[in-house]
Amino acid sequence: MADNIIGIDIGGTNLRGALVDSEGNILKRAKISSEADQGIDKLIENLTSFIADISKGEKVANIGIGIPGIIDSKTGIITQAPNIMNVDNYPLRSVLNEKLGSDLNLVIENDANSAAVGEWWMGAAKDVNSMIMVTLGTGVGGGIVLDGKLWTGADGMAGEIGHITIYPEGALCNCGNYGCLESYASATAIRRMVHEGLEDKHLNTVLRETTENTHIEDIPRIVMEAATSGDKFSLSIWKEVGTALGIGIADLVNLLNIEMVVIGGGVSNAWDLFINTTIGEAKKRAFRAPMQRAKIKKGLLKDDAGILGSVYLALHNNS
Ligand SMILES: [Zn+2]
The missing domain is CATH 3.30.420.40 (ATPase, nucleotide binding domain)
Structure with a gap:
């Protein structure tokens, strides 16, 4: 054994x-x-x-x-x-x-590459050969599995899906670029949108009371709960997250014709609040056939995705 x-x-x-x-x-x-x-x-x-x-x-x-x-x-x-x-x-x-x-x-x-391999080996993408995982956390990570192999690129640095440009004139990203997916679909992005919205003193939202001094990891949950209870401003934030993600996914689907896109990370807990916008936006922009082919699924393994992916990679390392 x-x-x-x-x-x-x-x-x-x-x-x-x-x-x-x-x-x-x-x-x-x-x-x-x-x-x-x-x-x-x-x-x-x-x-x-x-x-x-x-x-x-x-x-x-x-x-x-x-x-x-x-x-x-x-x-x-x-x-x-x-x-x-x-x-x-x-x-x-x-x-x-x-x-x-x-x-x-x-x-x-x-870690995002490991998580992609984990979901492909033991999770949501178990039955496919080619998939992309997008991890929506404090930032946005990505991993690409093609024909059953992690695509790491010429220098082992591929899969930075969080830094594909969505809006050329958009918000500044931590990487120095403007309008990256990470600036619209991460916990950091949600915090920015909340703060920018609250600058308007006339904006009516329950977030005004709840987001002072909140830890960044808790912000998506708070905005999720507010949106679920009908807060219009919070709903508009999830629409923005969903739209940016849909634009990004359309690019990935057109580029790679993958069988599945798995979305994970803490922000994905708000799935029902953004996924219809995401799929609608991606369908509007991608070619019909590859978009029909690509299943969009929520990650199944949560925190275990990265651990299991690392195990798989250690087992199959031939370098
Ligand atoms: Zn960036």
Whole structure:
């Protein structure tokens, strides 16, 4: 029987991981604080003890790690990961191999790419060969699976769907560009829309009382609840999210003729408030045949998508 594999999702706040068998069954889960804000050395210290903890009593030869940022997955170097640590060109794989043993197979991938593979292997896109996953979180991540293989591009950096331009004159994105999908369909974008709307003192909305000092991760839920209770301003925000996402999906469908688009991430919990707008907009813009072909589905695995995707990638790494 094949050995079990560890999958890990590194986040700004938490390290989440699981021991998984080669069939994708989760045997054991763990979560600790990543303390990434205390610097890379602290994060590495936490990561190595976390791995030791999960693998206790097990022979683990393969570990997959997902991380938010630009990763050169072929070399295991973090090119840029501004949301979790301020180090550029950090050789994560060789540092971990030094600490944990050089014979350990470590695969490091962008977290949204891992999530796409996870949904393709064990989740919503289990039965298709080609799919795209769009993760609507604090930012917008993306991953592309073509003919059963993650498309990582020439330098391992493909799939940045969050940064395709939707509106050339649109809102400024964290990447420096204007009008990216991320500036219209992420929690950050929703927060911006709320703040801009509230500048109009005559605007009548329940959000005026509820969004002061709210943590960014809670904002989509608050705007979702307000919209569900009929707040017109909140409904207009979800329309804007849905429209931008539909424009983006039309481009992806026309470009790649994929079988499925999976939408996940915290913002996707508001599914019923934006999905009809998204599908309507995508249908208006994409060619009829590939659009009919492409199923639009909600992710099934939530936080496990990234962990399972990392496990799959560690198992199938031949580099
Ligand atoms: Zn951008």
